[in-house]
Every structure is written in structure tokens, then in C-alpha cells.
Amino acid sequence: MQMNLYDGAKDKLQQIGVENLTNEELVKAFLICQGLSQELLKLNESFWDAIGDIAGYGILNQLEKETIFNENKNAALSLEAAIELGKRMQTQPIQLIGKVIGSAQIGKMMIARFQKNTQEHLLLLCLDTKNQIKREIIIFKGGLNSAEVHPREIMVEALRVSSNSFILVHNHPSGSIEPSMNDVAFTKKMQKVGELMGIRLIDHLIIGDQSYWSAAEKGVLND
Structure with missing residues (x-):
């Protein structure tokens, strides 16, 4: 019964x-x-x-x-x-968080957010056709070592809000903004995955203590 x-x-x-x-x-x-x-x-x-x-x-x-x-x-x-x-x-329409003007704007905002943070975070910003942020989500939060994240974990979140493009942001708890070989390889991989899915990677920023590194500004996305 x-x-x-x-x-x-x-x-x-x-x-x-x-x-x-x-x-x-x-x-x-x-x-x-x-x-x-x-x-x-x-x-x-x-x-x-x-x-x-x-x-x-x-x-x-x-x-x-x-x-x-x-x-x-x-x-x-x-x-x-x-x-x-x-x-x-x-x-209900998705509430727009803000508009992305450029890498410098995002970089400064993220320095204030992740400065002195002892954990590494990987943040995804999902954008619409007008570069307005439709969603932001922490994909990874971990220790001091570089995060290994599968592209599908990122793209499934971008698809949830029908993103036109996306930006990746992660911090270096050490304070250094120098990208590792893995950082550069991961950026290029996500660029290719985005192209295949029709969701463009606009930038990948590394956030340090006082400054940031931008894949777009450094020409990494043009290689």
C-alpha cells in the first residue's frame, strides 16, 4: 500500500x-x-x-x-x-545586466570584483546581438591551479539564453596577468568551438591584482 x-x-x-x-x-x-x-x-x-x-x-x-x-x-x-x-x-523577458563597450570596461570591473581573491574563478558573460549582457555565471571555482573546463560546460550555458556571443573571464590568484600556455590554448579552443556553434568568443580576460590581460587586445583571437 x-x-x-x-x-x-x-x-x-x-x-x-x-x-x-x-x-x-x-x-x-x-x-x-x-x-x-x-x-x-x-x-x-x-x-x-x-x-x-x-x-x-x-x-x-x-x-x-x-x-x-x-x-x-x-x-x-x-x-x-x-x-x-x-x-x-x-x-518574462531576460533582464539585461549591462552593455559591453570594450575589454577595458570589463577588465576594470573584474579587477574590482576578483582583486585579492585566493580562489580561481572562470566567469562566463553571455551577450546578445547588441553586446548587452544577458547572463553571467561562474563556470568554475577552485584552488590556485589553472582550471580544466570542458567547452560543453560553457556552451550549454550560452545556449540557455540564445547568446550571440560570449566573453570569458578568469582570475589569477597570484596577481600575475601573464597567460600560461594552457590559457592561450584554451582561448583558441573556445574560439573554434564558438565558431562551430555560431556563438562568437569576443574576448578572454585574465584578471590580476591591479591589471588585466585581454586575448582580443593582444591579437590572440586573430591568430
Whole structure:
């Protein structure tokens, strides 16, 4: 009976992702996460009996929704909030963080951010067609040694926001801005990967204590 009660919906939600669950499993997972597992079978039946299919939930009034959950207002309101958040995620435009004017602008901004930082970071800036920053994300955070990052870890993040181009930034905790052979090789590799995917690498900056190194300014991207 316990297996029928849970039906693995919550486990599947955690293991394979929300997008891979059926409508029925999503509702079960929601009820379980709300702490309503003891009433799950009864609530699940009343939910589907009342709405017919998932689209029917949207046309119910608030009283009808609360009735489905045996007047458990918290569950009804929680589901409403989750549905509304989902709608907004689909329709809300991505907030632009700022516009990239040039390497010097980014370099100065990143010196202020990473100065004296004892950990190496690799930062990705995703840009649109107007060179406006659509997203920034730390790809790697580690020790004092140079980071080995697979290109797909970077490009998958750029694809999330349909980037037109991207900039890479990483700091040298030593304070030196001199690029290593690995830094230069990695820059050229990411340039080629970007070209193949139609997402141009504009620059790769190394941030030191007081200054920065730019692959674009040094002509590395033109080799």
C-alpha cells in the first residue's frame, strides 16, 4: 500500500527532472511535497474527477480549487503560486545586466570584483546581438591551479539564453596577468568551438591584482 501511495513520483522528480513526469505524477509529487501524502489517493482522485484534464484546472474559481483539496487552502494557494511562477518564467523577458563597450570596461570591473581573491574563478558573460549582457555565471571555482573546463560546460550555458556571443573571464590568484600556455590554448579552443556553434568568443580576460590581460587586445583571437 505504501508503494501505491507514493508511486515513486517524488523520487522521479528528483532523479530524472520535472519535465519527464506525467501530469498525474506531477500532481502526486506536489501533494507529497506539501506533506499531504497520507491523503494522497483520495486527493488525487478528487483532483482529476473535478478537472477532467490538466487544462481544466485553470478555469476553476478559487472556491472550487480549495474544494478539490478538501478545503486545504495552503495546498490550493501553493499550487496557484507554482503555476503563476511557471507562467512568468515563460513570458518574462531576460533582464539585461549591462552593455559591453570594450575589454577595458570589463577588465576594470573584474579587477574590482576578483582583486585579492585566493580562489580561481572562470566567469562566463553571455551577450546578445547588441553586446548587452544577458547572463553571467561562474563556470568554475577552485584552488590556485589553472582550471580544466570542458567547452560543453560553457556552451550549454550560452545556449540557455540564445547568446550571440560570449566573453570569458578568469582570475589569477597570484596577481600575475601573464597567460600560461594552457590559457592561450584554451582561448583558441573556445574560439573554434564558438565558431562551430555560431556563438562568437569576443574576448578572454585574465584578471590580476591591479591589471588585466585581454586575448582580443593582444591579437590572440586573430591568430
